[in-house]
Amino acid sequence: SQELEQSPQSLIVQEGKNLTINCTSSKTLYGLYWYKQKYGEGLIFLMMLQKGGEEKSHEKITAKLDEKKQQSSLHITASQPSHAGIYLCGAARIANNLFFGTGTRLTVIP
Amino acid sequence: EAGVAQSPRYKIIEKRQSVAFWCNPISGHATLYWYQQILGQGPKLLIQFQNNGVVDDSQLPKDRFSAERLKGVDSTLKIQPAKLEDSAVYLCASSSPRTYTDTQYFGPGTRLTVL
Numbered sequence: 001s002q003e004l005e006q007s008p009q010s011l012i013v014q015e016g017k018n019l020t021i022n023c024t025s026s027k028t029l030y031g032l033y034w035y036k037q038k039y040g041e042g043l044i045f046l047m048m049l050q051k052g053g054e055e056k057s058h059e060k061i062t063a064k065l066d067e068k069k070q071q072s073s074l075h076i077t078a079s080q081p082s083h084a085g086i087y088l089c090g091a092a093r094i095a096n097n098l099f100f101g102t103g104t105r106l107t108v109i110p
Numbered sequence: 111e112a113g114v115a116q117s118p119r120y121k122i123i124e125k126r127q128s129v130a131f132w133c134n135p136i137s138g139h140a141t142l143y144w145y146q147q148i149l150g151q152g153p154k155l156l157i158q159f160q161n162n163g164v165v166d167d168s169q170l171p172k173d174r175f176s177a178e179r180l181k182g183v184d185s186t187l188k189i190q191p192a193k194l195e196d197s198a199v200y201l202c203a204s205s206s207p208r209t210y211t212d213t214q215y216f217g218p219g220t221r222l223t224v225l
Contacts, residue, residue: 004152033213042114042201042216043153088152095166096205097143098214100152 004091004101012107013079021074021104023089029069031092037103038085046074046087076106084108112136114217116202122223128190131220135183135204141165143214144177144187145201153201159185189222197224 003026013019023032031050035043047056049065049072056063060077076083086105090098115134123129135142140161145153156175158165161182170177174193179185189196199221203214 035216040219040221042116042218043203045213045215048213090152095158096141096212097155097158097166098153100154102150102152 004089004099006087006089006101006104008104009102010105010107012109015080015108015110016078019076019079019106021087021106023072023074023101025070025091027070027091029065029072029091031096032065032072033090033092033098034063034072034074035088035090036085037088043088079106079108081108081110114202114204114215116200116217116220118220119218120221120223122225123192124225125194126191128188129192129222130186130188131200131202131222133185133187133202133217135185135202136206136215139204139206139215140182141205141212142179142185143203143205144185145203147199147201147219149198156187156200192222192224194224197222 005024007022033048034046037043047063052067052069054065062075065072086103088100088103090100117132142159144156146156147153156170157167157177159179162179175189177187199219201216201219203216205212205214
């Protein structure tokens with residue numbers, strides 16, 4: 001069975017600092033999704049990566065899938081309080097449902 | 111475009127009671143998913159529908175959980191009878207199968223507390 005490990009489990013940063021969250025899979029990834037979740041709310045889609053070496057950016061968030069397609073990183077530049085929440089990576093399975101990691105809780109201190 | 115709608119947002123019941131959750135997907139989305147998210151964990155797929163047919167229900171505890179999507183649009187997830195360990199957020203998502211890895215869009219979830 002597939003395993004997705006996210007690191008770190010939690011992260012506290014000062015506003016304005018850069019940070020990176022990692023997602024490592026025990027199997028080759030055929031589609032890797034990043035979502036953000038605020039407490040008590042649903043998941044907000046951030047980005048999807050498919051090809052090895054692919055990199056996508058949206059505003060101050062950049063996600064990359066490594067060449068071997070077993071690890072993805074999410075990088076936030078100049079963090080803001082609005083970036084706070086739980087970041088989840090999800091691996092697409094054959095039927096296109098998702099297997100999720102346990103999440104990284106980000107706190108941004110103003 | 112309206113997002114995925116879920117109701118109720120919160121539900122508190124006692125163990126052994128029954129409960130039902132409702133989901134209305136994004137208009138035109140043929141695929142609907144129910145996930146269970148226990149506190150501190152990532153969401154776990156319970157069941158996936160393609161129109162009104164079941165694609166994957168391998169992780170649905172069928173002795174107590176049931177789900178239906180009779181007309182291929184909205185869906186209901188039921189738990190009968192509930193156990194303490196069913197306390198979780200139940201998330202509904204939908205997607206449009208225009209591409210192989212199409213994006214799933216999530217509703218706000220229903221937070222269930224079983225006492």
